[in-house]
Amino acid sequence: MLNDFINQFWPSTVGGLTVGAIYALIALGYTLVYGVLRLINFAHSEIFMIGTIAALFTVTEIIGLTSPAGGIAMIGVLLLIMVIAMAASGGAAVLLELVAYRPLRKKGASRLAALISAIGASFFLQELFALEVIPRLFDRPEGRNQIGAPRLVERDKVFEIFGATVRLDHIIVIVAAVVMMIALDQFVNRTKVGRGIRATAQDPETAVLMGVNIDNVVRTTFLLGGAMAGVAAVLYLVEFELTVFNVGFVLGVKAFTAAVLGGIGNLRGALLGGFALGLIENWGAIFFGSEWKDVIAFTVLVVILMFRPTGILGESLQQARA
Amino acid sequence: MNLKQSLSSGSGVSDRIRDWWAGAAWYYRWAIYLLLLLFVLFVLPSEGVKSFMSPETDWVTTLWDPIGLYILLALGLNIVVGQAGLLDLGYVAFFAIGAYSVGVLGGLHGWPFWATVVAALAIAALSGILLGAPTLRLRGDYLAIVTLGFGEIIRIVARNTTAIGDSRGISDLPRPPTMFGLDFNDVLDVKPFYYLVVAMIVVVIVVSVRLNNSRVGRSWAAIREDEDAAELMGVPTFKFKLLAFFIGAMVGGLAGTGQMGGPQGYIQPENFTFILSATILVCVVFGGSGNIPGVILGAFIIAWLPERFRFLDEYRYMLFGAVLVLMMILRPEGLLPSRRRKAELKEGTGGMGAMGAEVAGPGTAASSEVSK
Numbered sequence: 001m002l003n004d005f006i007n008q009f010w011p012s013t014v015g016g017l018t019v020g021a022i023y024a025l026i027a028l029g030y031t032l033v034y035g036v037l038r039l040i041n042f043a044h045s046e047i048f049m050i051g052t053i054a055a056l057f058t059v060t061e062i063i064g065l066t067s068p069a070g071g072i073a074m075i076g077v078l079l080l081i082m083v084i085a086m087a088a089s090g091g092a093a094v095l096l097e098l099v100a101y102r103p104l105r106k107k108g109a110s111r112l113a114a115l116i117s118a119i120g121a122s123f124f125l126q127e128l129f130a131l132e133v134i135p136r137l138f139d140r141p142e143g144r145n146q147i148g149a150p151r152l153v154e155r156d157k158v159f160e161i162f163g164a165t166v167r168l169d170h171i172i173v174i175v176a177a178v179v180m181m182i183a184l185d186q187f188v189n190r191t192k193v194g195r196g197i198r199a200t201a202q203d204p205e206t207a208v209l210m211g212v213n214i215d216n217v218v219r220t221t222f223l224l225g226g227a228m229a230g231v232a233a234v235l236y237l238v239e240f241e242l243t244v245f246n247v248g249f250v251l252g253v254k255a256f257t258a259a260v261l262g263g264i265g266n267l268r269g270a271l272l273g274g275f276a277l278g279l280i281e282n283w284g285a286i287f288f289g290s291e292w293k294d295v296i297a298f299t300v301l302v303v304i305l306m307f308r309p310t311g312i313l314g315e316s317l318q319q320a321r322a
Numbered sequence: 323m324n325l326k327q328s329l330s331s332g333s334g335v336s337d338r339i340r341d342w343w344a345g346a347a348w349y350y351r352w353a354i355y356l357l358l359l360l361f362v363l364f365v366l367p368s369e370g371v372k373s374f375m376s377p378e379t380d381w382v383t384t385l386w387d388p389i390g391l392y393i394l395l396a397l398g399l400n401i402v403v404g405q406a407g408l409l410d411l412g413y414v415a416f417f418a419i420g421a422y423s424v425g426v427l428g429g430l431h432g433w434p435f436w437a438t439v440v441a442a443l444a445i446a447a448l449s450g451i452l453l454g455a456p457t458l459r460l461r462g463d464y465l466a467i468v469t470l471g472f473g474e475i476i477r478i479v480a481r482n483t484t485a486i487g488d489s490r491g492i493s494d495l496p497r498p499p500t501m502f503g504l505d506f507n508d509v510l511d512v513k514p515f516y517y518l519v520v521a522m523i524v525v526v527i528v529v530s531v532r533l534n535n536s537r538v539g540r541s542w543a544a545i546r547e548d549e550d551a552a553e554l555m556g557v558p559t560f561k562f563k564l565l566a567f568f569i570g571a572m573v574g575g576l577a578g579t580g581q582m583g584g585p586q587g588y589i590q591p592e593n594f595t596f597i598l599s600a601t602i603l604v605c606v607v608f609g610g611s612g613n614i615p616g617v618i619l620g621a622f623i624i625a626w627l628p629e630r631f632r633f634l635d636e637y638r639y640m641l642f643g644a645v646l647v648l649m650m651i652l653r654p655e656g657l658l659p660s661r662r663r664k665a666e667l668k669e670g671t672g673g674m675g676a677m678g679a680e681v682a683g684p685g686t687a688a689s690s691e692v693s694k
Contacts, residue, residue, distance in 0.1 A: 119600060
């Protein structure tokens, strides 16, 4: 057992960081919305799913890619589908806010009502895609089956660390995720809109009095969270090469776990939580087997909420410093 | 202020019926209870009703599962969500625990049916305590996610454990012994199972009503409306929240035992997915969270509509989703709300306080500025 652990430690670490980067990007969406609205955006997992569908549609049906492009062309393809997935996910998130949350917010409805509305929206989007959108976009009779994606990045070995192979796709996923997170962090901390977001998270009442347009702030928050989910969607396709109408469910719960682990409402916490969860899950899988990964993640969630409900870094979008 | 008004002034038809009901003599009430029971036992499963309600499918089977099953589960979840105001997204876990208790003890170890029912109730209630004790101190929406995680853990554990049949599940479940002339061993006759589930529903209704009208029910209402205030007023909130989980889990376990046997006679981990938890939540919210007739009506409609209109079947979850969103926007209190609950929702309290980024509920000066 211990021997297994030592042998598989470094490969698991590489795998854990890769999947953790994807968790972290999705977790940002939960954290941003929770920080501003105190709402668990349950439908965020579907925002992610929409990103994967948009990216995959572009790759297979528009570009018609079957084998990975090399060099500059590969970067170009990745950037293109990233922009498209960000637009699709961001747009869907803004629309979601407009339809499912804004009317409730205007009525001053309870958070319970908002959460139930979020669950409803999540169901609706999943089924809409399974029944109508996926069959039409990909011209298949059954929308509930997995759709395989072509290889986007050649799985070339780049270097080896303590006997663990680090491939090109690992590097692209981790680097892209970290770059996006730094960009978001800077946006929230340096720009005027970002200041509005932080002010609203801190104290909505005072923010309004200081001239912050709350509706704009909420819309921007959903747009940013959605765009991050779009990036995560492309990285997910790069790494796992498939999608399905309910791809977001387990991933969403895990990303939420990551957000809570790092301290929900805290952007840098989402990064830390994502990587931590990816690592814990993969290391745990060495002992228990990979079919127990989901149980490990959910158990981590329960244990964290029991002992440190504010997460590792604490809950603070308003301060946004680790 | 709002609360008082809407509790005393009744205008609609349903309010007039309720006012009459509240003042009716005991023998009227009992006569109506008896009529309802006779209706459910003899008229509802009859051929005449079938031809209208369910021309295409076997009506008694539909009445037993999903209708009876959903009603039972919805009544149990209503105790947790409707009465105590705790959002449980993993309620299916207790259902699974009840079903697997029967499956493991009865199917694999040969216990008789009623012994497994007793054990299932005890195990489900215990698991409710085990889940509740560490998590009930959490804020409302965190609790929702933890319960969701718990539901998934139970399902994945069932799927991954060879000793309880992994993904193949368990077959050869024990059947109840023949009682009152009802033979549960006839594979083609579902009626005994229908009567069994009706009996379970009646028991759960009686327990729910008695609890709701007791000190426990009042404590739950206080916790639901404002937990801090309830604590300050001397309500041991944690104890009562745990009690809600305990009873809710027990009802879930009971539903698990009630689903067993039956025509198919087996259980599988995939019977216990998150979709079922969410569907039961839809039943409660759609019917009228906190109000027992409302919850029964909601569960009936949600279970029956897709069976009656088969073309809906594929689209049922899409419709559920849309219904949930629309319901929360237009009529968050449900079809037949309890009056108290309706008043709470109007005030924007109803459980976990208002959303952030909204200055206040309607009716305060500040909100009008924001909503422009």
